[in-house]
Amino acid sequence: MSREKNGIFPLGALVAIKRGKHVGSVCVVVGNAEKDGKILIANGVEISAEKPKRKGSRHLEAGGPLSREVADRLAGGKKIDDGWLREALRRLK
């Protein structure tokens, strides 16, 4: 059975941090580290889009909505900055 690219944490998915310094923060998936399976997240506030945080899937809660504009922008190879990301998240919520 094929796996959906990026599986449970596709680009643009809204996630909540379950463990660590930023527990409770809501972020969006901005990438996946293929080598070790970690997920890259950012929210433009505590976690910058220019320096996304790497989290293991066990420390993230999925199930939130998907931001198509974030997904499409990243899939198109375009960068996102914190201001843009904050706005995108505001529209999603």
Added chain:
Amino acid sequence: MITLKKPAEAEKMRKAGQIVASVHKAVRDAIKPGIDTLTLDQIAERVIGLASARASFKGYRVPGVRVPFPSSICVSVNDEVVHGIPNRSRFLDEGDIVSIDVGAEIEGYHGDAACTYPVGRISPEREELLYVTRRALDIGIGQVKPGHTIGDIGHAVEQWVLGKGYGLVREYSGHGIGRKMHEPPQVPNYGKPGSGLTIRPGLTFCIEPMVMSGGEPVRNVDGGWTVVTCDGSDAAHFEHSILVTEDGAEILTPWE
């Protein structure tokens, strides 16, 4: 977490792979015009049960899809790319192409493999599609050598498929496999040479090119499970579970 399988684990995966291959043989022998796709599922379930194994797909859940996968195998016909749900009302016709995807678990380890079969005599266009997709799998497996990367596999598959004028599914990929059916790493059917995880002995993963004769966009139907081509063009799917050895690739699911 990416794990390298020890010899005892590899042996269990061979066992799971052999069961998957047995299911393919039984289902392949049953494919004919007029058979419904649920009957194929029941045949698969019987073979899996007789082997004291468990159907990996049955009850499988993915985020975003409310209903767990209801069947033991995926049966995808013509423009259905993957994850087709067997149905008593869906009959195979002469000239169809049908992709059978099988997963089985035994002693805690999974095997997963897919093949697209012709139903009776098929058109030259469909024959070509099957050939290109099958060859894509072989080309991908040919890149499996210690020191190569996952990106080498995807690049080789992509170059072949696009070079032949066909489309590739990019939203779904191959995957690591072992104690879970889907483990890291992802194994996309496209990539840059030298990118991604370095392939090492003990790694187990599935390579599964999904190729369409028309445009690449796909969409989900049937409550989110079945993937179909947006333009209605045909799709084919071939997959093997692979164990990386010191010499290259060992195919764990010999469905040929």
